[in-house]
Amino acid sequence: MSTATSSADPGGFQAFVQSLNYPVHIVTTAVDGERAGCLVGFAGQCSIDPARFVVWISKANHTHRVAARARFLAVHLVPPGRGLAEHFGSVTGDDVDKFATVPWVPGPGGVPLLSGVPAWFVGQVLDRADWGDHTGFLLDPVSARNDPAHPAALSYRDVRGVEPGHPA
Structure with a gap:
C-alpha cells in the first residue's frame, strides 16, 4: 500500500x-561591471568525476x-551569525549595492x-536549466579556498525568518 502524497496534498512533502x-550559500557574480549576490537555500554537489x-x-x-549573463559564479559558505545572510538575503540589488559595505576581492x-x-569556490557556468520558480546553474569548479580554522557554516534553520529582498 502506497502512502505517497499527491501534488494535490503537498503537506507530506512540506513536512519532509x-x-x-542543509547549508545555505551566498552566490556572487559580475558581468560588464555589474555585481550581484544573494542568499540561496538550494545548492549541492551533483557529480564527483x-x-x-x-x-x-x-x-x-x-x-x-x-x-543569466555570467560565465562564472562564486559560491560561499556563510559564517555563523545572521548579519551576512540577512545582508545578502533581505536586501535586493535592485535598490542597493550589496558590496559597498562588505569586504571582498575580485576573483576569477x-x-x-x-x-x-569559511570557504568559497568559483565555478564556470556549464548549463542553465529552468526548474519552476528557480533556474539551476551547473558549475565546473575552477578555483576554491577553504579556511579550516573558520567555524562551521550557517544552515537553513539558522536563517529561517529572513525576509527576502524581492517579492516571492
Whole structure:
C-alpha cells in the first residue's frame, strides 16, 4: 500500500522539507561591471568525476538577471551569525549595492569573493536549466579556498525568518 502524497496534498512533502537542515550559500557574480549576490537555500554537489555543483537562484532575484549573463559564479559558505545572510538575503540589488559595505576581492572572471567566509569556490557556468520558480546553474569548479580554522557554516534553520529582498 502506497502512502505517497499527491501534488494535490503537498503537506507530506512540506513536512519532509521542514525537517531538512542543509547549508545555505551566498552566490556572487559580475558581468560588464555589474555585481550581484544573494542568499540561496538550494545548492549541492551533483557529480564527483567530473566535479560538478548546481546552485538554484530564484527568478525573482536581481542576482538571477545578472547570473543569466555570467560565465562564472562564486559560491560561499556563510559564517555563523545572521548579519551576512540577512545582508545578502533581505536586501535586493535592485535598490542597493550589496558590496559597498562588505569586504571582498575580485576573483576569477571578476566575481566578488567575500572576505571572512569559511570557504568559497568559483565555478564556470556549464548549463542553465529552468526548474519552476528557480533556474539551476551547473558549475565546473575552477578555483576554491577553504579556511579550516573558520567555524562551521550557517544552515537553513539558522536563517529561517529572513525576509527576502524581492517579492516571492
